Amino acid sequence: MIDAWLLPLILFAPIVGAIVLIFIPNQQRFLIQMIAAGSSFVSFILSFYLLYAYDATVGGYQFVQRIEWSGNLGISFALGVDGIAVPLVLASGILLFTGIFVSWHIKDRLKEFYVSLLILAAATIGVYLSLDLFFLYFFYELSVLPMYLLLGMWGSHTKSYNEMKDTQKRDFVGFILNFTSNSKEYAAMKLVLFLSAGAVVALMGILLIYVGSGLNTFDIPTLAEHGKFSGTMATIIWLLIFFGFASIAPLWPLHSWSPVGHAAAPAATSMLHAGVLMKLGHFSIIRVGYEILPEATRDLMPIAAVLCVFSIIYGGWVAYSQNDTKYIIGYSSSSHMGYIFLGMAALTYVSLTGAVLYMFAHAMATGLLFALAGWVYDQTHTRDIPSLGGLSRTMPFATGCFVVGVAASFGLPGTVSFIGELMILMGSWNKYPVQTIIAVLGIVVTLAYLLRMLRGVFFRDPNQEIPYEAELKWAHTSDTNGFVNRMPLIVMMACTIYFGIFPGQLIDVIGSSVEPLLAKIHGTEALSSTSLSPVLFPDISTSALTPPPSVGEGGAVLLIGGSP
Amino acid sequence: MNFTLELSGADLLLLLPEIFLTLWICMLLAADAVPSRISKKHIGNLSVFGLYATLVTLFWFYINGKTGSLFNGMYLLDPMALYFKIFIVVSTILVVSMSIEAVERFPAFKGEYYFLVLMSALGAMLMASANDLVSIFVTLEFTTFGFYILVAYLREDAKSNEAGLKFFILGAFTAALLAFGISLIYGATGKLILTDIAQAMGTEPSVALIAGFLLLFAALGFKIGAVPLHTWIPDIYHGAPTPVTAFLSVAPKGAALAILLRIFFVTLAGFAAEWIWLLVLVAIVSMTYGNIVAIAQTNMKRLLAYSGIAQIGNVVIGLAAASKMGGESIMFYLWAYLFANLGAFGVVIAVAHVINSEEIEDYNGLNRRSPFLAFAMLLFLLSLAGVPPLAGFIAKLYIFVAAMEAGLITLVVFGLINVVISMYYYLIVVKKMYINEPTDPTPVTVSPMMKTAIGVAMAGTLILGIWPKPFMDWTVDATKMFDLNLLTTTHAFTLPFGG
Structure with a gap:
């Protein structure tokens, strides 16, 4: 019986928690913490259950629930998951639950913080669960506003703002918005306006789908089946959908709100933001663009293949030259989103499965890094790498976790990122060899800036540079201690490593939905797709072409590959 | 006669x-x-x-x-x-x-x-x-x-x-x-x-x-x-x-x-193709003018005045749609507007009762002085901006859908751009209430009568946004008579979709 209630419970548990919290006074901290943790725990556990309850042999949309919401406009409140949504719901559940514990010690207006955080997470989960275009947009837009409050109320200014250096600095956007460019208010406003602008572009595409299909429905499966779009109109709609949602992804050149937002946000918000909020973009492009406009997707996805290279290079380059821990992780996230776009653009079974898997993997890795950056900031009140150093002496446990986070971020074998990254690179090789080579080089850059940060924050011997001062400077800091502080880190590390070693279930689940999707996109052209591979590069993955197994050992998929 | x-x-x-x-x-x-x-x-x-x-x-x-x-x-x-x-x-x-x-x-x-x-x-x-x-x-x-x-x-x-x-x-x-x-x-x-x-x-x-x-x-x-x-x-x-x-x-x-x-x-049902241009123009100018001038306001009432001009621009979109659905969407929109706008003015009245000012500056840190009023104002402003799950969102969407059905794509584009512009000045007020610290931290008290009235407006804003079906059905009923008129839908700029 739980199956009927599974998705509504995952979605509404945080919302109910948020509503209950509104009526509890801020003085009762323990009660507030318990309610937030309890409601997020429901989502957390059930999203794990969802992963194993989803039947990969059947595929398609499962656990579907549908209530008519407005007959007049053809909107129904439809929930359901396919294999692409399941890992993302899981990631949201994990990051929400751990995020509640990461922000356990917030002093100012804890209740409002948890309310915003729960609504933010519920909204992201809502997007992943929606089978109705209207509600997809509804939850998408709903996820933007809590970010404003989270950044504005509990965020932090950058170093130069705090030190009152160039407080009047204004870039172009800052000038228009009348904010100093390195303040948290600027970050919050920029984030909301950029995302809203992207959202209305996507909304225009959604409205065109609604009107153009003539079916008087927002239902995604119906539109995917009966909606026929072709020619210029399909191109226009696809471009609106793609660039509208790519702004949250964030694809270069629509990324500029993202690192600023990461840097200003409190730790738990950055975790959710980088972990699952940004994936709303990829997911919505797959859900709307791929499902409803398969032909346009096939013709136009090369745009993403071009832009993703800029994302990878630019993000990595900027990350390397930053001195602010959160900026580094933020730009590294934008850079890594490029890999996902590459995997999506290649449109092969292996690459697309890898891209979805990498979304999950990146959520865990970035969540870990942001949680630790947040801890370091709470302890030292700075994110500036030159003024940090030698923290491994006072925080050995956090250092260990950070090493795992770094390893997960660049894809060390044994972490789930490795599998995702490898599948993306292998699957894209035939179609986009140049991009694949650049992406591989991008991994080297990732390694460079992450290890530089690791050294700068935790390992650099402070005595060499500032003989006595530094030793004393951070002596008061303490390691993560106790259940509350360590549990979230352990959960995220465990997920990274567990799914890195046993990715079978995840890959089966993802693959069960990727396969029919690609069959639809390639249509009859599927067989001739091998001819696209350049002569210059031998066709390594199709040489062992066998149909991808929809069931069975997930690990084996890696070795087989090829387009269906 | x-x-x-x-x-x-x-x-x-x-x-x-x-x-x-x-x-x-x-x-x-x-x-x-x-x-x-x-x-x-x-x-x-x-x-x-x-x-x-x-x-x-x-x-x-x-x-x-x-x-x-x-x-x-x-x-x-x-x-x-x-x-x-x-x-x-x-x-x-x-x-x-x-x-x-x-x-x-x-x-x-x-x-x-x-x-x-x-x-x-x-x-x-x-x-x-x-x-x-x-x-x-x-x-x-x-x-x-x-x-x-x-x-x-x-x-x-x-x-x-x-x-x-x-x-x-x-x-x-x-x-x-x-x-x-x-x-x-x-x-x-x-x-x-x-x-x-x-x-x-x-x-x-x-x-x-x-x-x-x-x-x-x-x-x-x-x-x-x-x-x-x-x-x-x-x-x-x-x-x-x-x-x-x-x-x-x-x-x-x-x-x-x-x-x-x-x-x-x-x-004028028979002349829809002629007057539609007038309304399109009025809608675009009203929305854009109202929203852009609202950005510069420092007084809450003036801000709401200009936001009201922009809101009316949205309503005129529904009128320009020249269809039964356009009528429905306007009538639905009015409820969303009623609760959000009256609620916002209610908060202005309640705040002015204590601090005797309607300047936006004086809303600094309202969240610390009166969490209830700040939250209410947040809901009302976001509803006016058109953010889910509030009434204003579904109302705006209803109007946009009606306009799209009528083929008024240009108008919808302007409407959507204006949604983003309006977000800015509503959020500036939110920033003052939630992010800025109050200059005078004494609590702002609200009388029970006022609290009830604002509470009703909040409930209306939320219910309309979360469960609008009864209201939508009601608007469909109330506009039945427009069915008979068979409005011309041969606009000069119909949707370029083939069959």
């Missing part, structure tokens, strides 16, 4: 809500005149009670599906009229409950305030039923007369006096335009009833007729405050006592929209 008037008791029953409210108003006036110790507060409570009773009679009509027309078709009680009457009465109830506290601080004429508000509401209710040009003129002026006095209610306050004078001069000017327009239309067709005019117009309207309708539109555009007839709005909203501003921003606009719907969708 036959001027015999046959009125049976059953016919008079159609006027029951109005007759009841009139009697109640007389009773209030008498109660106020009695030199006893009846507190003015009780007169306020009594008027709320009377409005509730009126609402009950209206619902009785609604449930029994009672419709009909009176006075040879001058007065029409159809589902749409009923819808707008309920809208007007609900808005009046909210306004009066929000005013009671503020009226206590008026220097004089506390009792008469309720009389004037209820009289204006009565006029607006009659406006919703007006089905010929003469009754449009009479009811419109009936409504406005009450406001001439209400706007200038604070006799000692220069701003209020200035606002009153401006409103009176511009209002009189508009009345002249309206009368002139009516005379031109009557001269050209010899008819006054809106449906008769449609038949008498033929296919090639004369210049006089076109001029007449333009003047009519100008007069009604003045009432709803659409650009280019918006200039009175900011000054008068700013100067008038805040409860009056709240009332002025909702009830007369609703009533004027009822008339606009009748004129455009009934009388």
Whole structure:
């Protein structure tokens, strides 16, 4: 019986928690913490259950629930998951639950913080669960506003703002918005306006789908089946959908709100933001663009293949030259989103499965890094790498976790990122060899800036540079201690490593939905797709072409590959 | 023309809500005149009670599906009229409950305030039923007369006096335009009833007729405050006592929209392809102008005034859609607008009651001074901006869908861009309330009556956003009559979709 209630419970548990919290006074901290943790725990556990309850042999949309919401406009409140949504719901559940514990010690207006955080997470989960275009947009837009409050109320200014250096600095956007460019208010406003602008572009595409299909429905499966779009109109709609949602992804050149937002946000918000909020973009492009406009997707996805290279290079380059821990992780996230776009653009079974898997993997890795950056900031009140150093002496446990986070971020074998990254690179090789080579080089850059940060924050011997001062400077800091502080880190590390070693279930689940999707996109052209591979590069993955197994050992998929 | 008037008791029953409210108003006036110790507060409570009773009679009509027309078709009680009457009465109830506290601080004429508000509401209710040009003129002026006095209610306050004078001069000017327009239309067709005019117009309207309708539109555009007839709005909203501003921003606009719907969708239904351009232009300019100028405001009431101009631009999109769905979406939008706008003004009244200021600067740190008011304001502003899960979101989407169905893509693009622009200035207020620290951290207390009224507006904003189905079904019912008109959908810029 739980199956009927599974998705509504995952979605509404945080919302109910948020509503209950509104009526509890801020003085009762323990009660507030318990309610937030309890409601997020429901989502957390059930999203794990969802992963194993989803039947990969059947595929398609499962656990579907549908209530008519407005007959007049053809909107129904439809929930359901396919294999692409399941890992993302899981990631949201994990990051929400751990995020509640990461922000356990917030002093100012804890209740409002948890309310915003729960609504933010519920909204992201809502997007992943929606089978109705209207509600997809509804939850998408709903996820933007809590970010404003989270950044504005509990965020932090950058170093130069705090030190009152160039407080009047204004870039172009800052000038228009009348904010100093390195303040948290600027970050919050920029984030909301950029995302809203992207959202209305996507909304225009959604409205065109609604009107153009003539079916008087927002239902995604119906539109995917009966909606026929072709020619210029399909191109226009696809471009609106793609660039509208790519702004949250964030694809270069629509990324500029993202690192600023990461840097200003409190730790738990950055975790959710980088972990699952940004994936709303990829997911919505797959859900709307791929499902409803398969032909346009096939013709136009090369745009993403071009832009993703800029994302990878630019993000990595900027990350390397930053001195602010959160900026580094933020730009590294934008850079890594490029890999996902590459995997999506290649449109092969292996690459697309890898891209979805990498979304999950990146959520865990970035969540870990942001949680630790947040801890370091709470302890030292700075994110500036030159003024940090030698923290491994006072925080050995956090250092260990950070090493795992770094390893997960660049894809060390044994972490789930490795599998995702490898599948993306292998699957894209035939179609986009140049991009694949650049992406591989991008991994080297990732390694460079992450290890530089690791050294700068935790390992650099402070005595060499500032003989006595530094030793004393951070002596008061303490390691993560106790259940509350360590549990979230352990959960995220465990997920990274567990799914890195046993990715079978995840890959089966993802693959069960990727396969029919690609069959639809390639249509009859599927067989001739091998001819696209350049002569210059031998066709390594199709040489062992066998149909991808929809069931069975997930690990084996890696070795087989090829387009269906 | 036959001027015999046959009125049976059953016919008079159609006027029951109005007759009841009139009697109640007389009773209030008498109660106020009695030199006893009846507190003015009780007169306020009594008027709320009377409005509730009126609402009950209206619902009785609604449930029994009672419709009909009176006075040879001058007065029409159809589902749409009923819808707008309920809208007007609900808005009046909210306004009066929000005013009671503020009226206590008026220097004089506390009792008469309720009389004037209820009289204006009565006029607006009659406006919703007006089905010929003469009754449009009479009811419109009936409504406005009450406001001439209400706007200038604070006799000692220069701003209020200035606002009153401006409103009176511009209002009189508009009345002249309206009368002139009516005379031109009557001269050209010899008819006054809106449906008769449609038949008498033929296919090639004369210049006089076109001029007449333009003047009519100008007069009604003045009432709803659409650009280019918006200039009175900011000054008068700013100067008038805040409860009056709240009332002025909702009830007369609703009533004027009822008339606009009748004129455009009934009388001018055959000429949709011509007037659509006018409305597209008005909608684009109203939204853009309202939103951009709102950015520069430092006073809460002026901000809401300009945001109101932009909101009306959205409403005009629905009008320009020239379809049944357009009508539905407007009528749905009005509810969202009612709760969000009255709620926002309610918060302004509550805050001004304590800190005596309406400047946006003084909202700094409101979240720390009164979490309830700050949260309420947050909801109302976000609803006006069109953020889910609030009423404004689904209302805007409804209008955009209607416009898309009509093929008005350009208009929807402008509407969407404006959603983003408006987000900025609403969020600036949110920033002041939530992010900035208060200069004076003393708590802002709210009286229970005020809290209830704001709570009702919050509930309306949320319920409409989360479960709009009953309201949508109601709008579908209330606009049934537009089905018959078969509006032309051959616009110059239909959707470029093949078959």
